[in-house]
Amino acid sequence: MASQILDRDLHIRAIDAFIDPNVPRERAIITHGHADHARSGHGAVLATPDTIAIMKVRYGEDCAGRFEPLDFGVPLKIEDVTITLYPAGHILGSAQVLVEQAGQRVVVTGDYKRLRDRTAQPYEPVACDLMVTEATFGLPVFQHPHPSVEIGRLLKSVADQPERAHLIGCYALGKAQRVIALLRDAGWDQPIYLHGAMLRLCALYEELGVSLGDLRPALDVPKAQLAGQIVVAPPSAIRDRWSRRFPDPVVCQASGWMSVKQRARQALVELPLVISDHCDWGELQQTIRETGAETVWVTHGREDALVYWCRTQGLQAEPLNIQGFEDDGGEGAGE
Amino acid sequence: MKRFAQLLELLALTPSRTRKLTALTQYFREVPDPDRGYALAVLTGALTFRNVKPALLKETVLREVDETLFAMSYDYVGDLGETIALIWPHHGAEGDLPSLTDLIELFNTTSKSDLPKLIAALLTQAGINERWALVKLATGALRIGVSARLAKTALSEMSGVDVQEIEEVWHGLKVPYLDLFAWLDGKAPRPDIDQSARFHPLMLSNPIDEEKDLGKLDPRDFAAEWKWDGIRVQLVLGGGTVSLFSRTGDDIAPAFPDIVDNVHGRAVLDGELLVGKDFEPGSFNDLQQRLNKKVASAKHLKESPAFIRVYDMLFDGREDIRTLDWTARRARLEAWFAANPQTRLDLSEVLPFADWDDLARQRRQGADEHGHEGVMIKLRTSPYVPGRPKGYWFKWKRDPNVVDAVLMYAQRGHGKRSSFYSDYTFGVWKGNEIVPVGKAYFGFTDEELKLLDKWIRANTLQAFGPVREVRKELVFEVAFDSAQESTRHKSGVALRFPRISRIRWDKPASEAATLEDMMVFVGST
Numbered sequence: 023m024a025s026q027i028l029d030r031d032l033h034i035r036a037i038d039a040f041i042d043p044n045v046p047r048e049r050a051i052i053t054h055g056h057a058d059h060a061r062s063g064h065g066a067v068l069a070t071p072d073t074i075a076i077m078k079v080r081y082g083e084d085c086a087g088r089f090e091p092l093d094f095g096v097p098l099k100i101e102d103v104t105i106t107l108y109p110a111g112h113i114l115g116s117a118q119v120l121v122e123q124a125g126q127r128v129v130v131t132g133d134y135k136r137l138r139d140r141t142a143q144p145y146e147p148v149a150c151d152l153m154v155t156e157a158t159f160g161l162p163v164f165q166h167p168h169p170s171v172e173i174g175r176l177l178k179s180v181a182d183q184p185e186r187a188h189l190i191g192c193y194a195l196g197k198a199q200r201v202i203a204l205l206r207d208a209g210w211d212q213p214i215y216l217h218g219a220m221l222r223l224c225a226l227y228e229e230l231g232v233s234l235g236d237l238r239p240a241l242d243v244p245k246a247q248l249a250g251q252i253v254v255a256p257p258s259a260i261r262d263r264w265s266r267r268f269p270d271p272v273v274c275q276a277s278g279w280m281s282v283k284q285r286a287r288q289a290l291v292e293l294p295l296v297i298s299d300h301c302d303w304g305e306l307q308q309t310i311r312e313t314g315a316e317t318v319w320v321t322h323g324r325e326d327a328l329v330y331w332c333r334t335q336g337l338q339a340e341p342l343n344i345q346g347f348e349d350d351g352g353e354g355a356g357e
Numbered sequence: 358m359k360r361f362a363q364l365l366e367l368l369a370l371t372p373s374r375t376r377k378l379t380a381l382t383q384y385f386r387e388v389p390d391p392d393r394g395y396a397l398a399v400l401t402g403a404l405t406f407r408n409v410k411p412a413l414l415k416e417t418v419l420r421e422v423d424e425t426l427f428a429m430s431y432d433y434v435g436d437l438g439e440t441i442a443l444i445w446p447h448h449g450a451e452g453d454l455p456s457l458t459d460l461i462e463l464f465n466t467t468s469k470s471d472l473p474k475l476i477a478a479l480l481t482q483a484g485i486n487e488r489w490a491l492v493k494l495a496t497g498a499l500r501i502g503v504s505a506r507l508a509k510t511a512l513s514e515m516s517g518v519d520v521q522e523i524e525e526v527w528h529g530l531k532v533p534y535l536d537l538f539a540w541l542d543g544k545a546p547r548p549d550i551d552q553s554a555r556f557h558p559l560m561l562s563n564p565i566d567e568e569k570d571l572g573k574l575d576p577r578d579f580a581a582e583w584k585w586d587g588i589r590v591q592l593v594l595g596g597g598t599v600s601l602f603s604r605t606g607d608d609i610a611p612a613f614p615d616i617v618d619n620v621h622g623r624a625v626l627d628g629e630l631l632v633g634k635d636f637e638p639g640s641f642n643d644l645q646q647r648l649n650k651k652v653a654s655a656k657h658l659k660e661s662p663a664f665i666r667v668y669d670m671l672f673d674g675r676e677d678i679r680t681l682d683w684t685a686r687r688a689r690l691e692a693w694f695a696a697n698p699q700t701r702l703d704l705s706e707v708l709p710f711a712d713w714d715d716l717a718r719q720r721r722q723g724a725d726e727h728g729h730e731g732v733m734i735k736l737r738t739s740p741y742v743p744g745r746p747k748g749y750w751f752k753w754k755r756d757p758n759v760v761d762a763v764l765m766y767a768q769r770g771h772g773k774r775s776s777f778y779s780d781y782t783f784g785v786w787k788g789n790e791i792v793p794v795g796k797a798y799f800g801f802t803d804e805e806l807k808l809l810d811k812w813i814r815a816n817t818l819q820a821f822g823p824v825r826e827v828r829k830e831l832v833f834e835v836a837f838d839s840a841q842e843s844t845r846h847k848s849g850v851a852l853r854f855p856r857i858s859r860i861r862w863d864k865p866a867s868e869a870a871t872l873e874d875m876m877v878f879v880g881s882t
């Protein structure tokens with residue numbers, strides 16, 4: 023049975039390793055660099071080279087006892103278990119973990135998305151018996167528009183209001199680089215100004231081969247010069263004192279949550295951009311079908327709805343309710 | 358429709374009032390009749406459809422979407438219209454929707470049995486933003502932070518006509534306001550409205566601040582009346598026609614034939630709608646029962662007859678007396694009553710008082726002995742001014758009763774608060790258990806709401822859909838106006854106007870009130 027290989031806290035029994043543990047463990051396999059998946063203080067960390075590089079930048083060189091880089095698609099045999107990492111398409115270096123034992127295949131997706139994104143290695147479907155899937159946007163109200171539509175709205179707003187600065191709130195890791203890349207691909211070739219918290223990770227993306235164009239710190243740029251410009255900052259900064267340095271700023275936020283207008287209103291976001299690094303409802307369904315999994319464990323998000331849907335499809339499904347992930351679309355968790 | 362949808366979105370998301378106003382003004386200036394008139398009707402809540410209702414939309418969606426998934430989604434999103442717009446699973450070629458005018462025409466002329474098909478087709482055809490606007494239009498619940506007043510202010514900015522003048526003609530106008538716009542554009546005279554036969558916006562009071570205000574006010578300049586615990590109404594006796602309006606201008610005459618069929622004379626009167634026999638006001642609960650029915654039942658008419666306690670007069674016959682001062686209006690009102698004997702109207706008495714201390718004593722006594730809500734204080738020289746002018750009318754409510762109760766259940770709010778647990782059921786001790794006595798929305802700062810929300814999530818015992826049962830450990834100080842016996846509550850007590858005045862993080866639940874404590878309040882009202 024596939025469900026004997028893995029415990030519900032994502033503990034791989036045979037090799038005593040945990041996937042994305044939220045407390046320090048002897049052996050951890052990390053799917054990607056976001057804070058609710060990658061923590062410091064583990065003994066040994068197995069992850070993709072990009073994820074390891076991200077962890078070192080975020081937490082320091084010695085944030086784990088030792089690192090074991092594993093490239094995508096290369097099977098690693100430990101005792102009678104084989105671990106293989108496959109691209110998850112969520113952010114740079116993000117991986118799904120395939121665990122094989124005695125002919126049974128278990129996939130832990132981590133966070134993932136299906137849409138092409140040049141800042142992340144493209145998702146590959148992995149057939150399995152047991153799938154542990156995220157469900158950040160696991161409700162049928164989430165039907166993400168194509169990001170080019172959203173970038174188009176942003177650029178139109180910039181053109182219509184040349185006297186104002188557009189401040190885009192997004193996570194420093196992943197979302198920021200994706201938004202910048204989308205802007206570049208849409209032809210925006212002016213400098214993009216960054217909050218200090220974005221600088222190191224953007225530089226790391228560049229180092230790892232993701233070109234982002236002319237990026238400049240927003241600090242100390244004269245106010246008048248920022249009219250008609252685009253600034254990228256963490257969500258917490260755009261409504262803080264930090265934003266006062268910009269001319270009559272348009273508060274934008276790039277997130278899958280932004281499809282709910284009442285949420286955007288609540289967050290005082292004037293221009294919500296529905297740009298997500300997770301699957302929407304349709305993509306979650308499509309992916310579950312494609313893997314051929316007969317058992318689905320659901321975690322990270324709106325587990326109930328996805329579990330309910332899986333059961334209507336005749337699949338075995340259960341929520342995992344992993345501690346530390348009970349969020350409500352808040353900005354903290356579920357990067 | 359695209360233009361209107363863009364306007365709605367901008368209004369919903371722009372926090373700046375100035376920018377909202379600019380967008381509205383621009384819209385009214387650029388969009389032709391009758392579209393702009395229909396948009397105005399939507400924004401001011403003047404448009405209702407006979408058959409297009411939230412329930413019909415929901416039913417249409419449930420033909421396409423699993424009911425359980427819909428319920429989970431609604432719980433998450435917190436706004437029915439937005440849930441429908443987001444969850445609709447079919448997307449066509451995103452062609453243009455019909456114009457606002459044509460849509461409204463379609464909603465009004467399509468037969469009830471064909472409406473689900475029409476709505477499904479429109480939802481499929483619409484782009485995401487138009488779909489959102491379409492559902493807002495159809496459900497009538499905009500929730501975009503735009504008041505009717507703001508829309509009228511935009512009309513004023515567009516035309517240079519004073520907003521007060523627009524208010525004056527407003528309630529005599531008909532959708533889509535062609536004569537209004539013609540007047541505002543300078544192409545026609547001011548619409549001719551029979552002023553004595555329509556609704557006039559009410560004059561409202563400000564709460565008094567005992568410490569700040571009373572010392573500055575001379576009691577000899579003011580008249581006092583009881584504050585009645587009914588609903589504010591305007592009775593328009595138009596000579597042949599009788600209309601009864603709620604404070605927002607809704608005609609509630611069909612629910613109160615006992616009044617409408619038994620009043621005489623010609624006037625526009627301002628007063629309190631109450632129920633009870635022989636002009637003795639019953640409980641607000643009895644009134645609520647009658648308000649809930651669109652048409653009164655024979656049983657209600659017999660057991661809870663309605664009457665109006667009149668306290669002001671806007672029109673005497675056809676004469677507009679709103680510019681007269683209160684003293685003169687009161688004299689006219691008393692003379693009118695003498696000339697037109699009534700069986701369903703009586704006069705609200707004017708309370709003589711020596712000074713503020715004397716009135717304070719009467720207020721307390723009235724609350725304790727008769728359950729009066731408080732007193733109204735009116736400047737004798739004040740004209741009748743619609744809106745809430747400063748310095749004319751004051752309400753001086755009696756001090757609220759206060760009880761320490763324990764939080765039992767929390768429910769997610771709607772709209773802006775949909776991600777917060779902002780709706781609370783609380784209870785008091787009955788022996789060893791806690792029984793619910795009331796429910797109230799959150800009334801604190803955003804900071805406190807966040808803390809409370811966090812506490813609730815961390816102390817959940819179990820969840821039932823949007824409701825969480827929490828550990829019975831957190832004490833609220835609950836203020837309320839009165840307590841009544843109730844068979845609907847397990848505790849046997851129901852609170853009137855409960856609101857949470859403080860969170861008592863410091864107080865252990867064991868020190869919260871008991872049911873016996875509550876019974877003292879029931880006795881006093």
